[in-house]
Amino acid sequence: MKLDWGLMKLIRKIVFPFVPVYYLITYLRNVLYDRGVKTSSSYDFPVICVGNLSVGGTGKTPMIEYLINLLKDDHLVATLSRGYKRKTEGFQLGDEQSIVETLGDEPFQFYNKFGNDILVAVDADRRNGIKQLQDLDGTPDIILLDDAYQHRKVKAGFNILLSAYSNIYTKDWMLPTGNLREPRSGAKRANVIVITKCPDDLSESRKQHIIKAIKPEPYQEVFFSSIEYDTNVYSSHETKSLETFGDFTLVTGIANANTLVKYLKEKGKHFDHLNFDDHHNFTDQEILLLSTKSTLLTTEKDFMRLKQYDVLKKRLYYLPIKTKIDRPEVFNKLVLDFVNAN
Structure with a gap:
């Protein structure tokens, strides 16, 4: 069972002195990648990353499924995840013998739902996972990276950053006191920022208030999504x-x-x-x-x-749930324009 929330808040306050240390480590790591001291692999085909700045709970799985449904009819799509808490190691490709223990719960959900319409792969080393997918007889047209925003060894061509409405990253703290995996400045790597799990009646004025707090770069678009239940x-x-x-x-x-x-x-x-x-x-x-x-x-x-x-x-x-995005025609066009251009 989960820890009592009051106890968790107390623990997070106690470990506050470690926040500057974690901030410095992750900040310097990003600087090394941004300046080319540490190298990232780029690809000549569409690689789309879905991730977040915070730890869990932003709706990555329904967003990946949204993208699969958008793309699978015209392209061979592959998903590549870490396969969190699986009992296997290295590269694994989903097949009829796959179970939760071999793929992890979220990748197994993708395979269970979409079957042979897509490729479902897991590998903690995303660079190796992409290479293994490229070496298949049926090479995928598009690879969707699930929860790889901090995996800087791979440079995705299109980054979708998610942040939950109840805890938008602009108001959060770094680990271990807050939930941020890296500094807020990491949001600048995103092409698209999606505020997820919004209430259905979110007003336009509230959206503009959030956008103002985010301060998106000229090359970034901000969208708002909600959960739609079956x-x-x-x-x-x-x-x-x-x-x-x-x-x-x-x-x-x-x-x-x-x-x-x-x-x-x-x-x-x-x-x-x-x-x-x-x-x-x-x-x-x-x-x-x-x-x-x-x-x-x-x-x-x-x-x-x-x-x-x-x-x-x-x-x-x-x-079941699925993602419902405001201005879907704009969001879809951004994704499809990237795919078609690559």
Whole structure:
């Protein structure tokens, strides 16, 4: 289970003296790459990076899926992720034998959803991962880098930076007190900045206020996106309407479940909430606890990890989400213009 938030805030205040140290290390690293002292690999085909400045919870997975849907009909698309918490090493390519343990939960979700329409690969060394994809008989036209904004050994041709509305990077602190992986100035590497998980009724004046705080460069566009929930919940064997879905236990192992909890409450749903850390590996005792619940609802990512347990199959459902972007025609054109130009 997650640490108590009050305790977490106390710990973050205690470690504040380490913030300048972390800032200096990451700042100097970026300077070395920006000045060419440390080298980055560039490519003569489209490489799109989706990432963030902060630790988790900005909506990278639905953004990758948005891009897949935008591009897959006209191009062979590959996703390349680290494969966080997988039990394999090196380069792995998704196939019919793949499971969560070989790919990681998010890449396995991509493979489970899109199948052979795309290539799904994992490699902690993104440069090696790109080389391995290039060496395949069916070389991908486009590679989408999932959570590689700080992976400076690779220079993507197009960078999409995400920042959650509830904790925009302009107001955040560096680790370990805050959530930033690198200084705010790192945002200048982005071609597009997307403020994610916005409320549906976000006003134009509020958007302009945020844009003013971000101070985008002339070459940057700022967009706002929200989460769009499916009207149905799904299991391994059936589909049910969310509207008529009865009481349940909500199980989440994501960075921030607040948006989902708020949405379900607004829908008038009654549920208990078991909240675990992001990418949580469930223990036998936790699976036994879940098996005592009559109905379980979880996220699509968590479903990838939990569906393997036979004892949960008849009671386990998930609620899919997708990204909804304001000015989609402008956003799509920027991406497609980059792809076509390369």
